[in-house]
Amino acid sequence: MIKKTLATFIFSAALSFSSLSFAGNLEHNMETLAKNFKAFNKAENQKDALKALDNMKAAALDAKKIKLKTKDPKAPTSDALYDQLTAQIDSTRALVQAGKLDQAKVEGKKIAAVKERGHAVYNHH
Numbered sequence: 680m681i682k683k684t685l686a687t688f689i690f691s692a693a694l695s696f697s698s699l700s701f702a703g704n705l706e707h708n709m710e711t712l713a714k715n716f717k718a719f720n721k722a723e724n725q726k727d728a729l730k731a732l733d734n735m736k737a738a739a740l741d742a743k744k745i746k747l748k749t750k751d752p753k754a755p756t757s758d759a760l761y762d763q764l765t766a767q768i769d770s771t772r773a774l775v776q777a778g779k780l781d782q783a784k785v786e787g788k789k790i791a792a793v794k795e796r797g798h799a800v801y802n803h804h
Contacts, residue, residue: 704741704742704744704745705742705745708738708739708741708742709738709742711734711735711737711738712735712738712739712742712794713794715731715732715734715735715738716731716735716787716790716791716794718730718731718734719731719732719735719771719784719787720784720787722780724780725775725776725778725780728775728780728783729772729775729776732768732771732772732775733772735768735790736765736768736769736772739761739764739765739768740761740765742761743757743758743761743762743765745757746758747801749800749801751800754800755796755800757797757801760793760796760797760800760801761797763793764790764793764794764797767786767789767790767793768790770786770789771783771786771787771789771790774786
């Protein structure tokens with residue numbers, strides 16, 4: 680009986696910790712996206728812009744590992760939004776690599792639009 684109770688307690692604690700860990704990772708990734716979006720917009724050269732975009736993409740790909748749920752059946756899935764986000768980052772990155780930093784910053788506003796759309800659907804605070 681004690682072993683069963685202890686096993687149940689350990690399993691419950693592990694599950695709770697796992698959920699908190701996912702939430703912490705998601706929050707960290709969202710902070711990384713926001714911080715690097717600001718850095719991208721302040722970048723004055725190709726190197727800094729590419730670094731910020733690469734950090735944003737890494738955070739988006741890591742965040743995608745966590746499947747988010749919403750009560751709105753018409754809302755895009757979190758995977759679809761992360762795919763849009765990474766595609767937009769890649770599109771913006773291509774402009775930076777082509778030496779079109781000013782145009783990339785204009786295009787980069789679409790990154791913010793995808794982020795805002797995701798927050799509107801999945802941010803339940």
